[in-house]
Amino acid sequence: MVEMLFGVLLLVMLCGDLTAGQTCQANAPRRDCGYYGIQEPECVQTRGCCWTPTEGQPWCYYKTSLSVYHVDAVMPNKLGTKITLKVNGSTSSQFGDLISPLTMDITMESDERLHVKIYDSNKQRWEIPTDVSPIGSVPSSPPANPLYKITTANKGEPFYFAVTRASDGEVLFNTSHSDQPLQFADQYLTLSTTLPGTESIYGLGEHKVPLQLKRGQTFTLWDFDTPTPPNVNLYGSHPFYMDLRQSGKAHGVYLRNSNGMDVIYGDNFLTYRVIGGVLDFYFFLGPTPEGVVQQYQEVIGRPYLPPYWALGFHQCRYGYPNVEALSDVVTKYAANKIPLDTMWTDIEYMDGYRDFTLDPNNFPLSKMTEFVEGLHNRSLQYVVIVDPGIKVDRGYKAYDDGISKGVFVKDKNGNLFTGKVWPGVTTFPDFFNPMTADYWKDQTSTFYNTLLKFDGLWIDMNEISNFCNGECSGSSHPEEMRRSVDDGLKFDPNNPPYHINNQGSSIGLNTKTLDMDAMHHGGVLEYNSHNLYGLMESIATCSVLESVREGKRCFVISRSTFPGSGAHTGHWTGDNHASYDDLYYSIPEMLSFQMYGIPLVGSDICGFSGDTTEELCSRWMELGAFYPFSRNHNIKGTKPQEPYEWSSVAAISRKMLGLRYSILPYYYTLFYKASRPVTTIPSATVTRPLFFEFPTDRNTHSIDRQFMVGSGLLVSPVLEQGSTSVEAYFPAGKWYDVFTDQVVTTSGGTSLTLHTPIDHIQVHVRGGSIIPGKGTGLTTYDSRNTDSTLVVALDSTGKASGDLYIDDGETVSTSQWMFLLFNATSSGSSGQVISGIAGQAGDPLKIPPLGVVKVLGVGGSPSKASINGAAISGFQFNTTNNVLLLTGINADLTSSFKITWE
Missing domain, CATH: 2.60.40.1760 (glycosyl hydrolase (family 31))
Known part of the structure; x- marks a missing residue:
């Protein structure tokens, strides 16, 4: 009903x-109104449809x-x-x-x-x-x-x-x-x-x-x-x-x-x-679904390649009271041997929530300088938040400079538009104004050079968010020069005749944001450009970071996005809740943003608002270890949820983040391929729905509780409270358990209920894949300096392939890079892995050698192996699960090689 x-x-x-x-209209594409064998009287008189006999077309049509x-x-x-x-x-x-x-x-x-x-x-x-x-x-x-x-x-x-x-x-x-x-x-x-x-x-x-x-x-x-x-x-x-x-x-x-x-x-x-x-x-x-995304990105722009460290683990909290609290968090991560690459600070570090300032009492310059230098000395990074709302406050540089340059959004009469955000009465930079790029660069570079050597910026509240509905009453500023404006509008932007379903109830367009007749540079109305603000701030912020950090790639995470944002920023999915529902929703959100061309995406691990639990945080750390952007974050007033708060969660985090760091070369290669033109490398996503890889398998079309990382890894997390099992769907092929090497083989797709205790997540390597990796480390810097690894997962025909991109991990215009291809074949007890250089630039990179190769699904019982004809001494073959493990290989990845076994 x-x-x-x-x-x-x-x-x-x-x-x-x-x-x-x-x-x-017989010439228009026809929508079938009948059934095979229907006759004209029933079609026309009973169903009220059209009748035109045409070969190859429905005769009865709407x-x-x-x-x-x-x-x-x-x-x-x-x-x-x-x-x-x-x-x-x-x-x-x-x-x-x-x-x-x-x-x-x-x-x-x-x-x-x-x-x-x-x-x-x-x-x-x-x-x-x-x-x-x-x-x-x-x-x-x-x-x-x-x-x-x-x-x-x-x-x-x-x-x-x-x-x-x-x-x-x-x-x-x-x-x-x-x-x-x-x-x-x-x-x-x-x-x-x-x-x-x-x-x-x-x-x-x-x-x-x-x-x-x-x-x-x-x-x-x-x-x-x-x-x-x-x-x-x-x-x-x-x-x-x-x-x-x-x-x-x-x-x-x-x-x-x-x-x-x-x-x-x-x-x-x-x-x-x-x-x-x-x-x-x-x-x-x-x-193909992946092809659709590639073609879409050829219009809106390809995603940018983030710095390698951005793929490490991040920690934040809205509510760290002082610099000592930040230091304590970093110390506890290290003491518990939990990987951490980047420490973040929310708005509490600012002086009265003013952008580009430091709280002199709780985050004084001398202590903050010492803290950030300490992070950098340990190869860690620091990210701070910057909101677009600039406090209206004479004597505050960011405000005074903006007034003198005329770069703030105006109201319909040409006066300064004022709203209210965290610092109180605020105004907002107008990124349509060509002068705003210089203004934004000046504020950011001054902050960077005189206060904090930050490594990335987190831009929030950029919908634009406003604590008033439109301009706040009583906040006009007579010192602003009034100009006469004939806007020429022949419609009311604040009250359109059709009301969109804003927040499910058709509330006013200016609710919690600017008035729709607010004016941007060149006469651009907020009514038309509202959805673009986050994108425009991202463009300016990424450009500024590349400049002030002297050619290093920008790291920006933005809350508001639009088509094209992925070329400049990543995204986190906002103020979620510490709930199993939001644990689940984080997967379809992550996968949707892959389609939108923003692969660097993730949700606040363990939940932003509300108290998490030991069990929920355990399951979320397991899942979040596979987000492209992986960060633990919550709000003040809730219980601390850093993973070391529970010994069990700390152990799980060591295990799962250790796995993440060991396969970051695979993730980084996926980001590289997504950033390239489709004519160069046909790839567009990092994580992806199962139907991207198996579109003809209709069982995959609605699956959003599992996902793929690239084409080679299948992740099947537990998403229900109290559950110690997961029903995982395996499309046709061979699938190897990452932790046990056990194999699932299916010819037409099958669902299996897998025992998954609280300290475990189901991860399987797809047969036919070669996954490049590294040893584990507490930072991406440490991990990158370990020997490389290859996991070779043979398919039912004894074949596998993969690739690896290597560069310095941070330079915008990288002068040294390599793209390697790996191919494996196996028959009976014999097989081989061959590497080749598909592309490179500059002098050969100085990188650690290939140390370990693990081959899954080997037939027969090989007894020896060699590389380029020289025997490999570290040889082990497990006859129970048909796994060949080769260690101590010491192969130079900058040159082609051939590994054989027999």
Whole structure:
């Protein structure tokens, strides 16, 4: 009954007051209305559908919604088509007058990418600047073998367009049979596509929801500071989704629009309802899920390669009272022999919560300098938080400099816009202003050079978060020069006719943020650019860090993100809770951000708010050891949760972080491959859903309680309180237990219940993989200086392959690097591992040698091994589990080698 009421309500909402009706369009992609053998009377009279006998098409098919727009002109061009659309009759609609004429540009940008843009023919509307979030390059000639076809209405016909897959005719996006035809008003743009009803949809973040989106939900994209409740809009906006069909073929759709929007996912449709900008769609044809992400990143930008130390373990707490507390934490990590690379400090280190300052009492300069130097002497790093809110305070350098340069956001009258955040009354840097980059650099470099030699910055509260709803009353500043502004607005940005489902209740757009008529440089309204602030701050912050740290790669973690953020920053998933629900949700959140092009992502381990427990923190440390970004963090007022607080959690952390550090070369190589152009290395993600690797296995399409690291590791954590087992799904292949070397072999996929005590997590190496590694260490520096290792996991045919990227781990323009390939073959008692150099630059790197090779799944009983013809003395073969262990190899990785056994 509830679902039926939702459907009726949704139909009313979608249709508004339009009564355009429907028609039969035989040339449009058809949606089957019948069944095999249906006859015309039942089709037309009983079902009210269309009947046109056509070979290879449904004879009985649904009517097409009669669009309020019709095609007025069609003009083919070199890369596609330009189409003019005009309104049929009255332009009046429920949410404002419809704009006419419109232009639709269809551009075939590559074999895999199609671009469809609908915009006002006569007036320039808001669009995202390309220097903020980029667009893909446009070719000079049409693609030779496009994987898609696009169908549009002819001149004089009601508007529609449909995208199909060229290889099989499968309809991917189709506006012709939707209940919501195109509407394009000033503050309301809507378009709907039909879906087959059997698809799996992913994306449309940022939300705390299962990985596979559920039908009957509205996904609102509007950046908002909230303590991560399920099913509402969170800190970032990513108007991208991936559609995986039962065949295993995937495609992606990206609406390049920064305005607020609702995306409604129904039983057999998906509808966009956007409150500004233009309809600027990109379609990515895959057909693999990983291919879709690669193609998407060719538009928004490839992820950046973080410094190697960023992949180590991080510790933070909102509530460390003084520098002595920081030192005590670092000392206890070392005393308990728990790996730690980076210490963080939240806002308490500042003087009155002012950015770029130190609390002179609890974090005095002399002691902080000594503390940070001590970290650096032990090869540890230090990261501090910086919020965008600058305290309104004469005599405070960051405020005075911003006023003199005129770089703060203005209100609608041209005065300083003021809100309220941690330091009190604040204002906000305007990153649309070209002067702001210099301002931000000056503040950051002064802070770095005169106070703290930090190694990275954590940018928070950048939705923008505001403790007032819009401008705080009584906070105007008469000393600011008032300027006369004729904004020329013909609409109300603070009260649009259509209210998006902000926080699930359509609250005002300015709730906990700026007013929508706040003005950025160049007349850019907050109404249009709200969702871009976090991205723009990330761009500026990363650039500043690379400058002040003299060419070392930036390390930035941002709360608010948008398409393109991954080229400049990582992300943590915000203020989660110490709960088993949030332990689970951290997996779909992590996997979704891989699709968004932000692979450096993780959740606060053990939970940010609320008291964690020994058991929960144990399970979270086990899982968090495999996040790309791995950090323990919680809020003051809760119990301490550093892993050494419990002896059992300390032991688990030593074990799991030890494993993490030993496979960081594998992680780092995945980050490198994700950062490269798709034409160089076809890879895009670090962690990934199982369906990325096994898209034709339908059992994987909804799995979000397990995940892959690259293509070679399967992680299956315990996510329920009190449980000592986990049901793990193993797709077809051979899978080797990382801890015991026991093998699971399946030809068609199988689920197994595995005993998993409190100090354990299930991790399996996929047959056919070679995992490069290192010895363990308490820092990434220590680990990198140990001998290298290779774990060779042979598949059922006796083959395996892998790769390894090596550089200095921190330089932006790395002059010395190597990319190595490994291949293994085995038959019976004999086999070999061959290394080769696929690419390199500069002089050979000085790196520790290869010391250990472990081969899983060896047949027969080999008795000896050699490298380049010289005998390997460290030879062990376990006949029980068919594992060959070779030690003391001492192979130079900068040269090719060949290891054989027989």
